[in-house]
Amino acid sequence: DPGVLSGVLEGHGDAVWGLAFNPAGDRLASCSADGTVRIWDPRHDAGACLSTYDAQSGEPGSGASPSPGRPPRRCPHPRLVPAEHGVPTSVTFSATEPGHAVVAFRTGAAVLYDVEAARPLLTLEARLGGGGGSQINQVVSHPSQPLSITAxxxxxxxxxDNRTGKVVHSMVAHLDAVTCLAVDPNGVFLMSGSHDCSLRLWHLAHKTCVQELTAHRKKHEEAVHAVAFHPSRALSASAGADALAKVFV
Structure with missing residues (x-):
């Protein structure tokens, strides 16, 4: 029953704010305010944590307490891969290379990792002009092209471009921070959300905005927190700081 808790993955020492399954569903990546990205095998109770990428190059903190009656899945022997980019903010698996994952950071860096080899492959040039970067709030993968897209x-x-690490296009998309992204399953449209209270729908091939709507009210200087496309139906959704979740046809 998918509605019943089957286990707890334990290991992070602070808030977990990003999750991503690989296309096959046999690997789960998580990123946390504790400075680590962890790769899990969600199918097995033993040895669920396969590797850890640690921004501080040190032992990770202990995780949260498990739910009553459910044994935690711990990360007893992580392989640490030092990173120089600070705290991770988002993680996604590549759709064209399922063994690769892209991790985004507060510093504005984005790094492509080989998940099975537990090593970084390429630092993507997400910082424009080679200077200090702007925090990346989310990174998503194109469903059929070797592209990572950052908010x-x-x-x-x-x-x-996941192959070269180069920025192939950049655009000012909103009037405030871009907080979230979603690519439709066919790879035709990109939806973005922002603290300017708007949702914008972009045609990916032309990089043009084809629709905009004000979907959420600002609260505590924040507005849109998440957007998503339905995997098989013509539906999209958003969630905001105003405590509302909305579904659009």
């Missing part, structure tokens, strides 16, 4: 605090959206 940035500087109001921008960037398109990164």
């Amino acid at each position: 940035n605090d500087d109001r921008g959206i960037r398109f990164l």
Whole structure:
């Protein structure tokens, strides 16, 4: 029954704010305020944590307490891969290379990792001009192309080539920080949300905005927190700081 808790993955020492399954569903990536990204095998009770990428190059903190009556799945022997980019903010698996994952960071960096080898492959040039970067709030993968797309605090959206690490397109997309992204399953449209209270729908091939709507009210200087497309139906959804979740046809 998918509605019944089957286990707890324990290991992070602070808030977990990003999760991503690989296309096959046999690997789960998580990123946390404790500075680590962890790769899990969610199918097995023993040895669920396969590797850890640690921004501080040290032993990870202990995880939260498990739910009563459910044994936690611990990460007893993580392999630490030092990173120089600070705290991770988002993680996604590549749709074209399922063994690769892209991790985004507060510093504006984005790094492509080989999940099975537990090593970084390429630092994507997400920082424009080679200077200090703008925090990346979310990174998503194109469903059929080797592209990573980032939502940035500087109001921008960037398109990164996973093969070369280069920025192939960058645009100022909103009037405030871009907080979230979603690509439709066919790879035709990109939806973005922002603290400017708006949702914007972009045609990916032309990089043009085809629809905009004000979906949420601002609360505590925040507005849109998440957007999503339905995997098989013509539906999209958003969630905001105003405590509302909305579904659009």
